[in-house]
Amino acid sequence: MKKVLFATTALVASAGIASAQGVSIGGWAEMGIVGGGVYGDEVQFWTDIDVEFRMSGETDNGLTFGAGVDLDENGAFAGTTQGGEFIFISGAFGTLTMGDTDGALDWALSDVGMGASIDDAHTSHAGYNGNNVMDGFDGKDGQIARYDYSFGDFAFAVSAEIDDSGVDDPTFGVGATYATSFGGVDLGFGIGYQAASGPGFDSSAVGASVDVMFAGGFHAILNYTSYDDVVLGSGLVVDSHYAIGLGYTTGAISVSGNYGMFEGTGDDSQSGFGLQAAYDLGGGAEVQFGYGYSEMDMGGVTTDTDQFSLGVAMSF
Template identity: 50%
Template structure:
């Protein structure tokens, strides 16, 4: 059935424009999960053990103009609000020429694009990365409707990013972002350094709406399968500063991957932290056995919570 689907897709793609391509990819998950505690991560399961299923289909389209300009779009059918012009929901678009690229839609802003997340490995419901000590490096992305325009330039291991997210209501200032990433191999060591900054005023110049964030990440991969990632960021909202420090460690050997991460937020001396664990075994052919665990310690009445999951992740 899948071969017939791809053959039909290719035929439709080539019938209109010879240089156009359409690809269909997908993923699915089955397993079991649970949690314990009072916070949001455990509350999502009602503190009860239950089955988990999920499926995702992605359509990607690309083409090349007569002058060599490349262009494309993709849509994730697992996202809500797809094809919406007001609330972003899984569709992205791009135009590229040589080292220059412009992406719009459900894409990363400059801060997120430049920094590397500390999560290593996977779990069927992201149990290892949804604890309160995890920072996905989203920065100020999603401050408004999530429609982002990001321009990038890449050359010799260096990539620079500029991004904008606009308030469609006209109330707040746009979110402006600037980011830089450099990746290189030094004596067998893969090294990636990222630096990002974003700023906005959600009150459009009125007092109390200023938000700024800057962050840095360092990621290394050793020849023996070890991996280490460090994150640090400082967010200032209306004069209140929140710092974040996170670390991720991983090890891969043959089909086995193990990843652990820990992160901590500090706001005026009040801390929130959490840690996660992922264990993956690649069964081949796009099938991976996954176990995930996450736990957190909240500042305030939320107390401690944890969540876990185990199952199979499929990619097509």
């Protein structure tokens, strides 16, 4: 039954490609092994597939519009779709995006995680901050509306996320970026603010990042965020987060490392580091290794765990 449904879906998709300009299908697949404390200290096989549908068009007066859907793993055909979708319209006025997209804070700040590993081991540790703590905050569904506009080396964005239940106030955000070059070094600066409120809480985050690309393949990113009345999923009442990422690429080889810490109230904290290495085989295939180490210090009790992965990632 699944094979028939997949074949039917493929035929419909192929017909769409043949008849509609600006429709494409891509994606990636991963295979390898994973292990470490996160996986119960057992080495396990790992496979993952993501199919990406992208559509775009243009109006008579020059506006561009488009949408995208990600189907994470072939379980989507059995009614267990995972992934997200977004829709945008863009013109001289800027770009409006709605759906599974970044809030203004996340949009503006650079992540310290560089490169890739098949299970994201190097960016799954307890100290890693993807700058999206305020997206989907307090149970919101992650459906975000963001407007962004660029002029020269500057760009800014504003975003909003609504609580569908009507209990909490909307989450609002604003962010700005600036890019420049100096002496052969490319510099990127980002700053952002996001706030959410509701019965019993008034939460906010303000952060900044510096992204430096040196000649010769060296890359460095610094990131800092201050939080107010924000509780992480781990239960940590977080005050601030700081992180650093370093990377180097030469030919087909890339390596990187990152470290981050969430500082909480009192002496509570959670931190970790990640390591990554990859070798590009060409044609969209890459051998990837990842490692992540996490440490939790809560109520005077310290615990730690780790994870690793090794495998091949394929992009299509």
